[in-house]
Amino acid sequence: MRRPGRENGESQRRISRRALMLGGAQAAVVAALGLRMRYMQVEEAKQYRMLADENRINIRLIPPARGLIFDRNGILLAGNEQNYSVVIVREDAGDVPAVLNKLSELIPLSQDDIDRTLKEIKRRSPFVPITVADRLSWDDLARVAVNAPALPGVSPAVGLSRHYPLDKDFAHVVGYVGPVSERDLQRQEDPDPLLQIPKFQIGKVGVEAKEETILRGKAGTKRIEVNAVGRVMRELDRTESTPGSNVQLTIDAALQNYVQARLAGESASAVVMDVQTGALVAIGSAPSFDPNKFVRGISSKDYNALMQNDHRPLLDKAVTGTYPPGSTFKIVSALAALHAGKLDPQETIYCPGYVELGGRRFHCWKHGGHGKVDLQRSLAESCDVYYYEVAQRVGIEAISAMADSLGLGIRHDLPLSGIASGLNPTKKWKQQRRHSDWLIGDTLNAAIGQGYVLSSPLQLAVMAARVATGRAVEPRLIQSIDGIDQTAGAVPALDLAAGALSGVRQGMFGVVNGRHGTARSARIDLDNLRMAGKTGTSQVRNITAAERARGVIRNEDLPWNRRDHALFVCYAPFDAPRYSVSVVIEHGSSSHNAAVIARDIMLQALYGKLPPLTAYPAHQRKKIEEEQKALQLRQLAPQAPARSRA
The missing domain is CATH 3.40.710.10 (DD-peptidase/beta-lactamase superfamily)
Structure with a gap:
């Protein structure tokens, strides 16, 4: 049965209205998506670019060279020597114990070293490099570098370590440095980020401790690009560290x-x-x-010998x-x-x-x-x-x-x-x-x-x-700091006739x-x-x-x-x-x-x-x-x- 023409026209008008409404709704959705995409790609481009880069770019501190200490005539009392080490970054390593076991097959690494590293890793932020071993030979360092693809999160490092060429002569005056301890951190109101670097050396006693601030210097930074397994691909840029100040003592x-x-x-x-x-x-x-023994980590035997000496060498x-x-x-x-x-x-x-x-x-x-x-x-x-x-x-x-x-x-x-x-x-x-x-x-x-x-x-x-x-x-x-004389002014006379x-x-x-x-x-x-x-x-x-009545005992006859x-x-x-x-x-x-x-x-x-x-x-x-x-x-x-x- 055929519909009348009037009904067919009404039906087409309803369809057209619905189509227009649906099309308008679709257009509105597309417009909203377009505006959102524009907002994200144009207005928030910088923010999202940064978020994306953080997934593949790391920023790391560059430790400064510690200032040198000299005697009054320019003789070196405390210097820096090259130190080869291996570090690991937890967030890049994945299975840390497995990586450390592989590393132990390449360089001298005892179970105690592995346990110490694992303990240190738990105490530090996941992005902080942890020193696994230092004072390595060049051959050890080369083996680590060659096998780098199989050791995610591990990288060789070349740094500086303190050395005292005149050792015992200046042990009490110059003092020595050692790794930052929890006690050192607790004494700092606003700790320098450098102090968070494991095994970073700071002054413990003597001039090294009392002039720590000027000897330490200031950290630099470097931005590095890493791949999916955390391997460093390239260095993007760096700001060099500022070396510590040189200190010249009045001592001859x-x-x-x-x-x-x-x-x-x-x-x-x-x-x-x-x-x-x-x-x-x-x-x-x-x-x-x-003092060099303390820098390298003094053994229990050597430390006990010093403590038990009745002449108190420390x-x-x-x-x-x-x-x-x-x-x-x-x-x-x-x-x-x-x-x-x-x-x-x-x-x-x-x-x-x-x-x-x-x-x-x-x-x-x-x-x-x-x-x-x-x-x-x-x-x-x-x-x-x-x-x-x-x-x-x-x-x-x-x-x-x-x-x-x-x-x-x-x-x-x-x-x-x-x-x-x-x-x-x-x-x-x-x-x-x-x-x-x-x-x-x-x-x-x-x-x-x-x-x-x-x-x-x-x-x-x-x-x-x-x-x-x-x-x-x-x-x-102190005679001078970075060549600037520290001589005091005039000295007043004593109030004596x-x-x-x-x-x-x-x-x-x-x-x-x-x-x-x-x-x-x-x-x-x-x-x-x-x-x-x-x-x-x-x-x-x-x-x-x-x-006194029977005669005072001579010193030579008494115990020392x-x-x-x-x-x-x-x-x-x-x-x-x-x-x-x-x-x-x-x-x-x-x-x-x-x-x-x-x-x-x-x-x-x-x-x-x-x-x-x-x-x-x-x-x-x-x-x-x-x-x-x-x-x-x-x-x-x-x-x-x-x-x-x-």
Whole structure:
């Protein structure tokens, strides 16, 4: 049956409307897709390009070359040597244990090395390169490079590692570097990204630690393209790292070597200071150790040997060790009394060998006493009774204040680890620390450098320098940074009368050059190089009344660790001072032992080489000649700094 024409027309109109609506909807969808595609491809092109690139481009840090350390003459003390290593990146490696097992077939890699690497990988971000092995040979590195396609995420690396060419001579001064530890990171408020690089080396002790910021330098970056398995395809661009600054010390490497050689066999320290500038030209501590072992990772056997050594080689005795200064402290007591107007240099005090105070006897080192003693003789012959009287006149507060002004009991600002403050005791200190009142006997003991008084060899050298010049000279260790001089400005004069200093200096001259001086055997036998000094012996044990009654046991008959410490401080030449020297020998028994070492060091400093035998007393020259031949001294050649920012 055929439909009427009117119905057919209506049906076609409905179809046309639906077709138009459907077509409009399709057009709208296509338009929306087009607009979205335009937005993504044009408006957001940069963002999506970056996201795409991050899937195939890595950014890695370029460690900087660590700054070099030189002595005052340009001799290299801490340098960098080439180091071949292999690193692995977790996100590129896939099955890390399997890759490490393959790697162990190519280079020496123990199970401990593998376990350590796996542990380190878990602690670090997946994109951080982890050092699997370092200090490899060139052959080992070449094998890794050739087999790179079979080792995803593994790549050979060539970097720098610290090296100390003069090893033991500068172990305590320069210090050493080592891998960053968790403790190192915890001490940093805003850690440098470089510190996140496994096995990145930072200073641990000494100048290396204290000048870490300027020695480290700044990291560079490089963008590299990697393939699907993480293999590096090419380097896209890089920003070079900034090397650390070069540091030049005031230390003279040749003199430092002599000091270490001269102290060999002792548990001792010595400090040599330029009295005019405060420059420290030698800081010796014996015995020493090889810092290169710590850089490479010291073995348990070697570390335990250092820790168990009763001479404590890891301790920098020159700045960290503190000792009762013994009779060297009489310089302080004398100046305190003279400054306070409580003592006339020409006045004599009678010494019968002891004084009685509060029912107790305070003995002089000379059993029979010195008789009548004035200031110069009290220093030259080191009379204790004279200073017992001085102590009662001036009191502990004035003595402590004078010690402060001479540089004792002060933590001097130097880039060294563990600098000790020492101790100049006062009444207030004892009340706060010992919860007891100060006694007059405490003052008598302090006046001769015993009791609570403690000083470091560094402080004793500063004291001698200040007495020699009459100025508040400060010790310094840094000569220049990248060629820029670090010399301090003018040094103020001490608040002391010239007459007071003159009297003490003459007494110190008598110590070494007087007929009955306690260090006469350590004199310099040249008029233009005469030395002034002061001996000291500090007890490490109590001597009871019963022992005194039956006879004090000689140091030589005591165990080593119960013998007295031996000390000596000096400066020379007497008429035009250039250097001060302090020497402390732990359990060295007699101050004579410290005095002869100090004399030898002083002559080496003054001449800049082994001195002529004519500088020594005639009867000692043959023995001195033999000692000089036995010394193991280095032949050193200066090396110019690699760069300068001056």
